Amino acid sequence: MGASERGRKYGYRSGLEDRISEQLKSLSVPFKYEEFKIKYEVHETRTYTPDFEIPNGIIVESKGRFVAADRKKHLLVKKQHPELDIRFVFSNSRAKINKGSKTTYGDWCDKHGFIYSDKRIPDEWLK
Numbered sequence: 001m002g003a004s005e006r007g008r009k010y011g012y013r014s015g016l017e018d019r020i021s022e023q024l025k026s027l028s029v030p031f032k033y034e035e036f037k038i039k040y041e042v043h044e045t046r047t048y049t050p051d052f053e054i055p056n057g058i059i060v061e062s063k064g065r066f067v068a069a070d071r072k073k074h075l076l077v078k079k080q081h082p083e084l085d086i087r088f089v090f091s092n093s094r095a096k097i098n099k100g101s102k103t104t105y106g107d108w109c110d111k112h113g114f115i116y117s118d119k120r121i122p123d124e125w126l127k
Helices: 003-009 015-026 068-080 105-112
Strands: 058-063 085-090 115-118
Touching: 068 085, 068 105, 085 105, 105 115
Parallel strands: 058 085, 085 115
Antiparallel strands: none
16 A cells, blocks of 8 residues: 555545654644634636627627636626626536536526526627
8 A cells, every 4th residue: 555545544635644643643742634724815817808799788708618617707707897797608508517416507697697598699688
């Protein structure tokens, strides 16, 4: 059994962590393992380039796949720019957001207040 496998077997993420725990135990040094949580925020400035902007101000984002990073980005953009009317056109709004999930792309949009359609921009968006 390799060091990494041994570490995982005993509840550690690596063989090195396992060896350190053994060292602390052998020296009778009390310790806690991964119990203390430290929150931190990541502040980055990013740029979002919409797919289409039509003359009435509607921004149309076309999505075949709607991965977690895209969903996170759109929530941040919506929060920071609530004046923008961003809508989605999906290849299939009934697709699940990930394997095993009951949530579809459309469900996610409904939950977060995004308007969406399938396959094409609806005529009423173009008026």
